[in-house]
Amino acid sequence: MVTIGVLQTGTKEDVIPDDAIIKLNVPSFDEGVRKHVLAAIERIVDAEAAVAGAPKPPEITPLDRHSLVTNDVDATDKVVDAFRQNFPDGSVEQTKPTMASEDFGCFGAEWHAPAVYWFFGGDDTEVYEKAQKDGTLSALPTNHNPRFAPVIHPTLETGVKAMVVAAHASLAS
Helix, strand or coil: CCEEEEEEECCCCCCCCCCEEEEEECCCCCHHHHHHHHHHHHHHHHHHHHHCCCCCCCCCCCCCCCCCCCCCHHHHHHHHHHHHHHCCCCCCCCCCCCCCCCCHHHHHHHHCCCCCCCCCCCCCHHHHHHHHHHCCHHHCCCCCCCCCCCCHHHHHHHHHHHHHHHHHHHHCC
16 A cells, blocks of 8 residues: 655646655555565656656655554453453454554564554444444544544543553553
8 A cells, every 4th residue: 555645746836846745655564565665666756757857866765664563462462351351341352454554663663572552442432333334434534534533532531541451461460
């Protein structure tokens, strides 16, 4: 997946710009795949510039570099068990891997520490249940979406409780 987060060129509608800024995000599950996609992007950009007769080659500058988000298996087991003991039955489920490109992956990798990344809901219950019934859960806005607006209560309380429960499970052993 490649997401174009910024496409900026020119400053006025009647002036042809001499440069463009394109900011991309390339999340992946595998470092090899990520390197392959980034190399392909560079190849395509260089080829397009050459075909267009650009007076100089494009500048490609990596801005952010995030480690892959990898949950430690033992730490995940502890946190999941603790969540199941502290949250209502049926409210804790393990999800499939996602292409979270958060900076979270850097923490465990840089500090060589076990890490666990989790999600918790913030949607209005009625809106969520309707989307679930209609099969439109994927249409609900999530973080990084401009329409994302979690319901403050009980989302805030749930997040704080999850952090405390996870910290206790990790530090108690």
